[in-house]
Amino acid sequence: MNKIDKEEKPKKSKTKTKKPGILESHFNTIVVIFLAALLLLLIISQVEIYQLRQSMTDLSIFYQDIIDNNMHLRDKIIEQNEKIDLVNRQFDNYRRERITRDQFTEIYMQLQELTGMVSEENKREFYISRIVNIISNNNNQLESETIYEIAKNIYEISIKYNFNPLLTCALIKIESNFIVDSVSDSYAFGLCQVRRFIARELAENIGIKWDGAEKTLFNPEKNIKIGIHYLSLLYDDFGDMKLALTAYNYGPFKVQELMSQQGEIPNNYSEKVLDYYAQYRGFDIEQIDEILYREMEE
Numbered sequence: 001m002n003k004i005d006k007e008e009k010p011k012k013s014k015t016k017t018k019k020p021g022i023l024e025s026h027f028n029t030i031v032v033i034f035l036a037a038l039l040l041l042l043i044i045s046q047v048e049i050y051q052l053r054q055s056m057t058d059l060s061i062f063y064q065d066i067i068d069n070n071m072h073l074r075d076k077i078i079e080q081n082e083k084i085d086l087v088n089r090q091f092d093n094y095r096r097e098r099i100t101r102d103q104f105t106e107i108y109m110q111l112q113e114l115t116g117m118v119s120e121e122n123k124r125e126f127y128i129s130r131i132v133n134i135i136s137n138n139n140n141q142l143e144s145e146t147i148y149e150i151a152k153n154i155y156e157i158s159i160k161y162n163f164n165p166l167l168t169c170a171l172i173k174i175e176s177n178f179i180v181d182s183v184s185d186s187y188a189f190g191l192c193q194v195r196r197f198i199a200r201e202l203a204e205n206i207g208i209k210w211d212g213a214e215k216t217l218f219n220p221e222k223n224i225k226i227g228i229h230y231l232s233l234l235y236d237d238f239g240d241m242k243l244a245l246t247a248y249n250y251g252p253f254k255v256q257e258l259m260s261q262q263g264e265i266p267n268n269y270s271e272k273v274l275d276y277y278a279q280y281r282g283f284d285i286e287q288i289d290e291i292l293y294r295e296m297e298e
Contacts, residue, residue, distance in 0.1 A: 086294070127155050127165045134169050134280060139178040146220075150178070150191070153221045161232040168228060170276035171245070174269070175227075181218050189217035192227025202226045241292050245270035 131151035135142065142150075154172070158165040175193035176182040183189055187196045194202070196213045203210050206229050208222050217223050234244040234252060247255040249269040258265050271285075274292075278285045 083294070124155060128152055130280070131155060131165060131169055134166075134173075135178050138173060142178070142180070146180075150180075150220045150224075153224050157221075157224050157228050161228050163228065163231070164277075164281075166280040167241075167273075167277050168224070169280055170273045171227070171231070171248075172224075173276050174273050180220055180223075181214075187213070189213050190223035190227075191220055192223050192230075194223060194226050194230065198230070199226055202230050205229070242267060242270045242274070245273050 128148070128151045131154050132147055135147045135150060139147075154168050155165045158168045172178055172191045175188075176191050178191065180191060182191070182193065184193055188194060189196060189199070194217055196217075199213065199217055200210045203216060203222070203226055206225060208216065208225065210216055217226070231244060231248055234247045235241060237252065238244050238247060238255070243255060243265070246265060246267065246269060250266065255265060257263075274288045275285050278288050278291070281291065283291060
């Protein structure tokens with residue numbers, strides 16, 4: 001054999017082709033899915049952030065409303081406490097001075113009203129009972145049924161005009177002493193002594209048919225309606241109960257004239273009315289200004 005033949009022939013190199021793996025073959029798809037998922041998460045987070053911001057805004061508004069309501073409630077509580085403290089001080093003063101039964105009852109009713117523990121029906125019964133006693137002590141010629149009707153009218157008409165019924169009683173006490181058919185020298189008629197020359201216009205203003213002075217003004221209900229309506233107009237004009245009472249007696253034009261001239265305004269009539277008012281409520285006349293101021297505030 002040839003030497004060349006004896007030499008080994010070079011082996012041919014066989015190159016094997018490596019197959020790509022699963023991750024490599026789907027790499028682009030995985031990247032796309034990952035980016036899509038990331039984008040979705042980003043969108044969801046943005047939505048949640050927006051919703052959170054909206055919730056925070058709503059919560060902030062709600063919280064501010066709570067603060068405003070609490071401040072309003074606090075002011076009301078402070079105002080209510082001041083009124084209760086005032087009544088409590090009066091109660092303590094009168095307790096030291098051995099208050100009368102009427103004084104105690106009046107203070108008790110005020111406390112009940114301020115704390116909301118008295119119903120309108122109880123309040124009505126309390127005042128009508130007081131008014132019945134006042135009328136009975138001044139005019140024993142009236143029948144009990146008539147006295148009750150007058151008391152009921154005094155209460156209902158006074159409440160309508162935001163006057164204390166006992167103030168109306170004091171006015172009638174001074175004007176007519178609860179004599180239904182009383183007539184003055186100046187032709188003022190009935191319980192509230194309404195003058196004839198203005199009574200007709202006042203009656204028409206509140207829808208009362210005018211049947212002449214006696215027939216209209218001797219009717220207790222009509223007379224009280226006209227009289228208290230007139231007092232209410234005067235109170236609106238002058239803004240002061242003492243001036244309104246003086247105008248009720250002397251006439252509004254006389255009072256306006258005295259005020260414009262800075263003249264001295266007579267107060268004997270208003271003091272008489274308010275003196276009885278203080279008595280009926282169980283207070284001293286020295287406290288009447290405080291009573292009137294508190295009623296005006298209420």
